[in-house]
Amino acid sequence: MERYLWGVDLGGTKIEGIVINAKTDEILIRERVPTEASQGYDHILSQIKKLIDGLVEKTGLKPEAIGFSTPGTLDPGLQTMKNCNTTCMNGQPMKKDLVALLGVKIEMANDANCFALAEATMGVVPEKYPDAQVVFGVIMGTGVGGGVVVNGKIIGGKHGIGGEWGHNVLGDDQTPCYCGKKGCNENIFSGPALERFYASVSGEKRGLKEIVERYRANTDEHATATLQRLFKSFGKAIHYIINVLDPDVVVLGGGVSNIEEIYTEGVKEIENFIFNKRKVETVFLKPKLGDSAGVFGAAELVR
Template identity: 80%
Template sequence: MNIEKHLWGIDLGGTKIEGIVLGADSGDILIRKRIPTEADQGYQHIIGQIKKLINQLKDETGFKPEAIGFSTPGTLDPGTQTMKNCNTTCMNGQPMKKDLKEALGVPVELANDANCFALAEANMGIVPEKYPDAQVVFGVIMGTGVGGAVVVNGKVIGGKHGIGGEWGHNVLEEDGEECYCGKRGCNENVFSGKSLEKYYEKISGEKRKLKEVVERYRANSDPHATATMQRLFKSFGKAIHYIINVLDPDVVVLGGGVSNIDEVYTEGVKELENYIFNHRKVETVFLKPKLGDSAGVFGAAELVR
């Protein structure tokens, strides 16, 4: 009798930790469970919360993991084997892969949340549904922050420094807003949701949520909203052209709140024509994701396939 292998994935977020157990062949979800991260109680507490969740998954399924994949809010540096660039700052500088392996007693694989998003959509989400022959997929996160990831033939390209696919902290405006990373005018500081709201406030003198700015743009009732959306489309087209010129991906999948703005797929892609090294002809396919906020945990499970 064949017993199907199970894939175990954990999505480690700033406020919640989500775990999933999948059938490796069927893709069926055996269990899915969330508990709070409680990151304010420190790094060791987070490790304890992860162990607690894994034990709950084992107890409720009757299965034990052979390996576990983790989607993390930062990157494991391949050289130092410690975490970096984590917005859950207590994780930075910590040997998380080593600590998780010791705490859980099984092999673990780590990738940042953008990588897991791209991996999930490339292997289990919208890409195999719409373009099953795609070989190169670029995943974009445009929400509170901006990020990116590269998947080639179903595998994440992590890179020498563990920053493969990094898109949010490429400089777009040299005299732009100062970024927490130490540079100015990063993509994240130009067209993330927060940055667009900040720009609208700067030119209009009024605070509005991005959703309202989009509504006012569509109603053609607010020139400041129009200017803000034009900033989004132009900066997106310019920023993504570097990716298209270098990687020439078959598909780009957009995730995060800003990616829900339909005009990004029309006006934003039209701006790309001004920069692409292909006689203004854009054949790259831009898709909305299928898995939504589930992508992180599915991508984590894919790491140990």
């Protein structure tokens, strides 16, 4: 009898569901509905129910369990959501509510953890480094986050914040962060943070893509300063992860990770900090699954 994995990626604008053959990883069906988060938490739940009912109707299958990738974390102690950028979810007993709503076992992990899990088990890591045991997945885009996967399992931690390197305090940047601190990684080398830095030193507002183009053309000293800030801060920030976890592979995701020079100039900066006589053997890879990683990782939660 065939077994199928059901996963849901709960995003800010869309909710995506997938059903995958557990043996072959073949995608049976993939559907999306709008999140419509502005209408509140109960409406999000109703949209999830609408999505699952549609998948059941179209496949003729019923799930035994469903994995969810979420824009925040389920607090292991309180069993309520926290750190969600879809703020109406914060403080809600979402796992309990989904079990009651859907009548099946529910597994949940945040989107960065699901990204890391998907790339570690179904994506670029098994393709290029199948013997890797410890994988750190990085998200560098509008925000900065991460996830830890050891032997194919997410390490969520006591507080459910395993891998959350975006809110480690890196420098003396005084821009307030929504988390309540200043100088977080997210405030220094996320996409918006880099754009803010460029504006502060140049007096002009430009998008990150244009800043990178100007850096490569070597015609804008402020663009050069912005990218050097990225490389140095990335090298310093990721060295803490390497010193503590010593991962076999780091997979970089998010818009900022598309800057090719991170894999050369950024990785080279790690030499200045690593506790290994300046020798960096960690492998840095681009993701294979792209924006599909969340829903694949969600399905992998119930394998």
